[in-house]
Amino acid sequence: MTAHVFPFSAIVGQEDMKRAMVLAAIDPSIGGVLAMGDRGTGKSTAVRALAGLLPPIRAVAGCPVASPRPGDCPEWAEIADTRVVSRPTPVVDLPLGASEDRVTGALDIERALTRGEKAFEPGLLARANRGFLYVDEVNLLEDHIVDLLLDVAQSGENVVEREGLSIRHPARFVLVGSGNPEEGELRPQLLDRFGLMVDIASPGDVETRVEVVKRRDAFERAPAAFVRDWAPEDRALRKRIVAARKALKSVEAGDAALRDCAELCIALGADGLRGELTLLRAARALAALEGAPAVDRSHIREVAPMALQHRLRRDPMDEAGSAARIARLIERVFGPVAAAAE
Template identity: 65%
Template sequence: MKPVFPFSAIAAQDEMKTALMIAAVDPGIGGVLVFGDRGTGKSTAVRALAALLPPMRVVAGCRYHCSPDEAGAACDECRRRAAEAGKARLKVELVPVPVVDLPLGATEDRVVGALDLEKALSQGIKAFEPGLLARAHRGFLYIDEANLLEDHLVDLLLDVAASGENVVEREGLSIRHPARFVLVGTGNPEEGELRPQLLDRFGLSVEVKTPTDMPTRIDVVRRRDSFDRDPAAFVAGWEKEESRLRKRLVAARARLPSVVLPDAALETAARLCMALGTDGLRGELTLVRAARALASFEAAQEVGNDHLRRIATSALRHRLRRNPLDEAGSTVRVERAVTELFGP
C-alpha cells in the first residue's frame, strides 16, 4: 500500500485541519468545503485524515460497507443474511476508511451504479453494479474543483445527502442502499462559485492560503521533500504523533454523546445567526454540532463560548446573503459579528 503523507505532519492550515477533524468526530455535521490557492495541501489533508482514522467494522462481503452494529441502516442483502442467520452473528471484518474521488466528468451510472453488463450478457442475470456512492458509504466522498461539478451530478448529491441512501430505478432494477459519507469539496474561488443548494449542504467551509512567512514556507517544503525522498522513513518518524492523534480522535467520538449543550450556548448561537441574517436554521444546527464536536475533541464536558467563537467562521461564512451595501467579504462579516457578540 502506497504511503500517505501523515496528517499530523501537515504544517500550517490550522483551520482546515480543525474542520476535517471535527467532521471526523461527528460525520453528521455535513462535510467540509475547502476553497483556496492551488498547492496548499487540500487533497493531501483529506487523504491523510482517512489514513489516520482507525479501520472500520463492516459486515464481511458486503459491497456497501454496512456496519454490523447498525441493523436499521443495513442494505437489503445484509438484512436478508441477518434474517437467515437468526441469532448467529454475521461475520465481521476490518477495512480502511474509504476515500472515493468523484471525477468532474463522471457519468450518472458511474456515480449511482447501474446494470452489471458482464453478468447480464454472460449469465443472463440482472445484477446491480454499485457506483461511487456505494464505495463511499461510511467514508469520504472527495470532489476536487467542486465548483465545476455538472448540474446533474449536483442534483444527485443533493438527493443522497438529504436522505442518506441511494435509490436506483432504471433498466428493470430497483435498488436501495445506504449512502452516508462525509462530503469534502475543494476548489479555487477564481474558477466560479458553487450552486447555493450544494453550498448549503456543506457543514463547514474553510479558506486556505499560501503561507506568507518564510519559516512556514521552508518548513512545508522541507517536510514534503523528505516525504518524497523516503516516504516510509518519513511516515515512521511521525508514527507516534499519528498514534496520539488517532487515540484522541477515537476518544472524542466516544465522548461526543455525553458533551452537554447548555441553553446559554444555544441562545448565543441563535443571536449570532440572527445578527448575520442567515437563512433557515441550518446555521444554528451546524454551529452547535460543530462546537460540541470541538469540545469533545478537546475533552471538555460542555460547550462554551470559546468553542462557538472558534468554529463560528467555518460554520457560517458560506451561509450569508450578499449585502450590496457591505463590501466586506463573508469571512470579515462573521468575524465582525463574533467580535461584537463575544468582545475582542
C-alpha cells in the first residue's frame, strides 16, 4: 500500500514558508530553512510535501551517498550496482532521540560478529547527501548533535573515526528545521547556519481556517484522489524549480543590487558578511523563479525578512517581532514601496 503525502501546492497559506523552501531547493547554497511557530501550522507537512515536489537526481544505483558518477563513490562503499539511475531527491528525518552513531554512521556490528570484518554502516548524514535533512523541534536537539551538525555543515564532509575505522564521505545537504519557540531557543551558532528563517502563525481569519480543514479532511478521506487532483499544480511548480535552477547562473546581480544588500546589512548591524551573501543568493533565486534576467530591489525587499530577521541583535526596548523590525529597516533604507515603484 502506497503512503500518500499531502501535496505541497495544496498547503493553504504559509506563503513565506513555502517560498523559503522553494528558494532553498533552487539554490542549496542559500543555507537551509528554519520555520518557527505554533504547533499544528503545517511545518512538518510542508517539509514532507517538498520531497514529492523536488525533481529527481541522477545517482549511482548502489552508492550509499547518491554520488552522480561511479568514480565519486567512497572507497569504503562496496558497490554491486554501478548503473547511473534516476532517484528521488533525498529528504531525511533526523529524530530528536537519534544517537551519534545513527547520525554519522558506525561499525557494522552484524558483519563484525558474523564475518570478523570491519565495515562501515552509513548513517543519516550519508542518506541526506545531495538532498535535505529535516529536524523537527530543532531547538530541542542535544548539544553534541548540534556540534556535529555544525561541523558537517561547515565542511560538507562527514568524518567518522572510531573502533579502528577511519571513514570520510560527502555530506552536503540543505538543513531544514522547525520548532516552537516557546519550548526553547536555538543555539546562536546553529541559528546562524540557517540561511532563511520564517515565523509561522495559525491563520487568523475564518475563511483560511475553514479551507485548511476542508483540504485536510478531503485528503484523509480519499488521499489518492486528492493527490491526483493536485498533481498538475505540483508538476507546474516542479517545472518552475527546474527552470530556475538552469537560469540561476545567468541571473545578473549588478552593483546597485550589491549596494542594496550591503546597506541593509550595515543598517542591521550584522556581524560578518554571511547576511549579504545569503540575501544576494535568495534574491537571485527569486529572480530566477520569476524569470527575471537580473536581481532588482523588489527581489531584495521580498527575501530580506527571511534572510535577515534571525541575524538581528536583540533590542530590549523594542517589543516588535524580528520581521516587523526588518520591515521598518527596509522602509528606512529603501523608502516606502509605493515611492520605490514610481
